[in-house]
Amino acid sequence: MIQIKDLSKIYTTKERVVKGVDNVSLNITTGEVFGIVGYSGAGKSSLIRCLNLLEKPTSGEIKIDGLNLMKLRGRKLRQARLKIGMIFQHFHLISQKTIYENIAFALRAAKTPASQINKRVTELLEMVGLADKRDVYPAQLSGGQKQRVGIARALANNPSVLLCDEATSALDPNTTLSILRLLKKINKELKITIVLITHEMNVVKEICDRMAIMQDGKVIEEGAVYDIFSGPKEELTKEFISSVVSFDVPSAILNKCTGRIVKVMYKGDVAGEGIISDTVQQYNIKGNFLHGSIEYIQEIPLGIFLMELQGDNQEVEKAISYMSSRASLVEVIDHGN
Numbered sequence: 001m002i003q004i005k006d007l008s009k010i011y012t013t014k015e016r017v018v019k020g021v022d023n024v025s026l027n028i029t030t031g032e033v034f035g036i037v038g039y040s041g042a043g044k045s046s047l048i049r050c051l052n053l054l055e056k057p058t059s060g061e062i063k064i065d066g067l068n069l070m071k072l073r074g075r076k077l078r079q080a081r082l083k084i085g086m087i088f089q090h091f092h093l094i095s096q097k098t099i100y101e102n103i104a105f106a107l108r109a110a111k112t113p114a115s116q117i118n119k120r121v122t123e124l125l126e127m128v129g130l131a132d133k134r135d136v137y138p139a140q141l142s143g144g145q146k147q148r149v150g151i152a153r154a155l156a157n158n159p160s161v162l163l164c165d166e167a168t169s170a171l172d173p174n175t176t177l178s179i180l181r182l183l184k185k186i187n188k189e190l191k192i193t194i195v196l197i198t199h200e201m202n203v204v205k206e207i208c209d210r211m212a213i214m215q216d217g218k219v220i221e222e223g224a225v226y227d228i229f230s231g232p233k234e235e236l237t238k239e240f241i242s243s244v245v246s247f248d249v250p251s252a253i254l255n256k257c258t259g260r261i262v263k264v265m266y267k268g269d270v271a272g273e274g275i276i277s278d279t280v281q282q283y284n285i286k287g288n289f290l291h292g293s294i295e296y297i298q299e300i301p302l303g304i305f306l307m308e309l310q311g312d313n314q315e316v317e318k319a320i321s322y323m324s325s326r327a328s329l330v331e332v333i334d335h336g337n
């Protein structure tokens, strides 16, 4: 369990004082994949870097499995930090060393006996699917392969926590997916808690169990990924979700709509049709279906559709409030003419 309590990181420069992290409290359960999302400058890097004390918090508390990191010094602190692996957006590999040496370096730094190093590096390279690359240099690898080396290095000393700092942001979508799958496999098989920061909701949707959204150094919303997707509360959260679940209805079609356009989200894959047909039957309105899809989050379906509702204003209002009682989110996108 990672317990973050009242954590703040304040940067003081000549020009200004910035609260990079502003009084954040979060509990991350052992064995989960926890995503922290936010736009640039929200404080994600500051927060994740505080978790292994790469950044020294200004105040607050970080406990990992009950150990208060900020109270540890010397050897005890070094030992605790070995149990926290980290991977980075730009991989941070040593370009003059081979892949083997990049990984062995982390083992030597942790004073692993020389006799164990070869076996452990071989194991790690197999785990990340790079057994044939042990003697090449980082420049000879693709971005995805470099990140696999980063992951092998981060796992070298058997950490209980893996921190991922925008680990897929420099990768194309297919490579991103393969790295996310590898991270999920590591999470499941090695039972490592993963904390990742990202500005991409797709990443969260793909592998996270729970998530938090940051803005101006604060956590503004947190919860299970499915719950956040199906019932976002904050405007910013809704904005992030719409980046994944977007409806690109051609403007020529939208311009032709004279009724009210509503977006509806519902849980499960069968209830959606029922909501539409019941609404149209019960109220004196016409409903035109503009767009619909089912997203799978943690393999649970989440239905989303866009409709135009036409009819008397009061009837349309009643229909919307009826749909709101059955769906997890109903949002009026356009009020019509």
Ligand SMILES: Nc1ncnc2c1ncn2[C@@H]1O[C@H](COP(=O)(O)OP(=O)(O)OP(=O)(O)O)[C@@H](O)[C@H]1O
Binding pocket: 011, 012, 013, 018, 019, 020, 021, 038, 039, 040, 041, 042, 043, 044, 045, 046, 047
């Ligand atoms: N070393 C520093 N000195 C001064 N201000 C800093 C420093 N590091 C971060 N900040 C400021 O703290 C705030 C949070 O930055 P941080 O990098 O944590 O955000 P982020 O969400 O990770 O954004 P990005 O994805 O762009 O890195 C920003 O206003 C940033 O300018």
